[in-house]
Amino acid sequence: MTPTVDRLRETERWIAWVRLAAVPFAIVEVGLLSTDYPRGYEIWAWATTGLLAVAGAGFFLVSRAEVFARAPRWIATLGLAVDMVIVGAFVLIYQYEIGSPVNQLFFVLLVEAAVRYGIRGGLLMPFAIAPLLAIAEWWRESRFDNPPHGYQPDHVVFPWGLLTLTGMIVGWLVDRLRRKTETSEAQVVEAELLRDELGRRADVLEAATRCARALSSSLDLDQAFEAFIRELRGFVPFDRMAIVLEEAGTAQVMAVAGVGAEVVFSRGSRQPVGQTLLAEILRTGQPVYREDMTDTRYAEEREFGELGLLCRIAAPLLRGPRAFGMISLVRREARSFNTQEVELVGLLGRLVASAVQNIRAYEAERSTVEELRRLSALRADFVSLVSHELRAPMASVVGSAQTLRQRWRELTPDQRESFLALIGSETERLAALVGDVLDTSRIDAGTFTYRFGDVDLGALVRDSVAGMSLAQDEVSVVAHVHGELPSVRGDRDRLQQVLTNLLDNAVKFSPAGEEVRVDAYQQDSRVLIEVSDRGPGVPAEQQRVIFEKFGRGHAAGSPGKPGTGLGLFIARSITEAHGGVLEVSSAPDLGATFTLSLPLDSAG
Template sequence: RSLWRRIVLGSIVDALVRESGEIDIYVVSGEREAEPVKPAWVRPRPPDWPAYGLALGVVGLCTAIAWVTFPHVGLSNLIMVYLLGVVGVATRAGRGPTALASVVSVAAFDFFFVPPYLSFAVSDTEHLITFAVMLIVALVISGLTVRIRAQADSARQRERRIAALYAMSRELATTRDVDGLLETALRHLSEVFPGQLAVFLPDDTGRVAVRRTHPSQLPMDASELAVAHWVYEHRQVAGLGTATLPGARALYLPLVGSRGAVGVLGMSPAEPRSLESPEQLHQAETFANQMALAIERARLGEQAQRAEVRAEAERLRNSLLSSVSHDLRTPLATITGASSSLLESGELLGEATRQELLQSIHREAERLDRLVNNLLDMTRLEAGGVTVHKEWQPLEGVVGAALKRLESRLRDRPVRIDLPVDLPLVPIDAVLVEQVLINVLDNAVKYSQEGSPIDISAAAAGRVVTVEIADRGPGFAAGDEERVFEKFYRGGAAGAPGVGLGLAICRAVIDVHGGKMWAENRPGGGTVFRFTLPLGESSPDIPPTDG
């Protein structure tokens, strides 16, 4: 018990000893728990001298008003003037200035308006009761007014913090990456608790490190990092203004989600008393809880995204293995069978049969070559290992080179070419664009009937050349116009040869040239592939040719 309670009510120990009789009682005092040293911002405030000056000024003004009206009104009305002044002081100042205004008002009323005038002496003892009632009423009214004003201020601050918390929560709900949500959270938190803010997140070793600060870096050294790590491990508030590690220069709050601690929030307030009350500290903890949940949600989202990427990679790997194994096995079986027949019965076979077997070997070897080249090209394009060497080239030369390489594939397909004589030179990597033409033409051969025509045309419009390759195949199913450019997608013809990389390579090559590639169904049946090639700022002139 405190000293005055022991004096008034007595000591429990003394009463116990008196009533113990013959029982021996031993009293062992416990160690007094050392109270933490309070930081400067929780110690009593220095006097607010301007507020005290305001209190005296208001009392002086009330005295002047009462002096002017004194000949015409009674003393009770003058008391109302002073009480009104006390209420006015209470709406602007704290308890100290208001109490001073109450006491000085009673003194001024006695000195100026109670006989004998201009003296503190009291001739009638009834006036003492008046003074006492006046002082009590003034103190009660001022106390109630100060309390109401404090409650109103607290309500406004609470409303502002709740609004900031709601705005932060709403913005965090639309933010997915950790750095973005930390920046958002600290920005909203600084509006309520101005000062230096920082978020500590654990690194790969499990030690916390500064991940984000706002608006500037916290004063940080090894001891501050140690406090932050202690808070992360023990999930308890510590640092400035607390009983745990009070020597720290900032207040540290744990960021605890549903699965444990995810980090630490450090706060060094610019306004020392912004975290003075338990309510303010609770508001800071509420912000910290929202930040912890947002960080946890973002990390779960990142984990889900990584899992989705791994699943997609596994799906692509399985598709690649399935397609490659099928498309390698078929030509290899043909090559093996034909070469075995030549080795075992070459002399017994006729010349026509031997030529047919040799052509079969050559055809399947070319097919293997295209397959392997497509795989290598896709790998290089995705890894950024393809360097584009652009030179001004005539498009008809690139088309002719592609047709030459596919001569055996196109032997039973009439190819109709429509290239204007005045078609400008185009800045391209001829090797890559030639591969685009080869892949599209090979695709047309795969999905169209023997004897059906293939049309190749080009036209210049503005600073762009558009190339078009059309066939009379079955066309696209609804929605496949864009999907055909996805890796390993082969449309409805799953039995067609290839692994579904050719068109994906084509779009990637056209993209690195700065153009666009798309596909659509052809009127009257079939498909048409189009791609654009930018001409740049200016084109070189084509020298005239004789004849």
């Protein structure tokens, strides 16, 4: 007998006792307390009392018999229906007594329904009682209304409302008591299970602790994995184990030991994630237990089968809610991992994931420190360079100004004009240097401003090339705008600043007499502008550095001077603010091509 059926049987037995206990009260009421029965009413009262006694005895016997287990819910429903008939009969019979509290018997039905069915019974029973209330009031009004008062709706509505409220309260209390009882019973069962589990879990935790110590024994990932594997053998025997991480869509074996370790999926090997078990782990983030790999489900299981390995458990390595790898243990015998081992492997997966993240975080911090040192050195070089770049033009400006002031009358008009032109060019050089420094600080502070509008890139290219051609005559600068270019959404002045910087670099690093070519064309949903020179090119190891703040290239044989290391950083920042990309392609002694790519839907 299930716990639910047993509970129903106990409820039915208790209600049967209540019926039997009510019989003496009914006898006293019918035989002693009630008088002046209308004709035939006393017979019906005794008949109803007899029905009460029979129902009490009958349902008590049924609750003790095996028949109750066959149809417990039908018996419970029948018992409630019989009680409704008995209570309804008593209510109708005693309507002849003016002011009789007989209608309060309906509360007995309400409580019984709530005890049997909880809040559902407490809410539904008032609706079942409502017709009985209406019939009882009609019966009283039509037969015993003396002096006449007529049909009184409040004799129906008020008791019905009171019954409904009471049913809600009693039903809620019954449901709450049942939930508490079920919770208590579940806690008792759980306590018994926990008692049995304590010893096993102590072993699991001890194993996990020792493995965790092994993982934290070194900040080198390979050494930590080797120590972990040695410790693992003593707790979870295996024929093969592996730790596999997902890197850019490929499965990389970080550690492997056991059967076929040097042949199949060896350490450091990579393969597409594809239809492997790792793909399933990454998708679900849940452990997978392959009890028998005879029926191959994943790509690698065929090779495991050739090695005689049939049983496999794999647990995810989690970074937050997302899996980034797995730990896998394999044995020769099918269905050879027990529940304790499966649980331990799942726990070890979390430990390995934590160790991998910690070691990688350490490596990232170390790389960050090295990068900060490199940037500090670049900054120091930049300060030295800027100091030099400021002193040189300032010296020219000051010297020229002093010469003009002291020897103005001695100098010819051409000499004066030459000194003034030198002052002008050096001042422009200073202004450009200060402008780059200010732009860099604004970019770092996030206050670099843009004014977006529709930009005609064809006209922008032609204007920029024309301006560069007028500014110098040593290098030929030509523009090739292929077709009618669509407008893009951007800041024209900032984009011209990018293009001018690229042209200035191309001219500066091109030998005299060579040509700088600018091509502009549409490719799919982007507009590309390529600035190509025939200078010494940008070495591969410097193609990333030149776009960094303070980064400067040093190409062998370069005719130009190294810059401040800010121009391309500013150009790239402006480009990225437009949703674009600035890249360089180059080969030694074959020049360099800088490509500015802007989306057609670029917006600020």
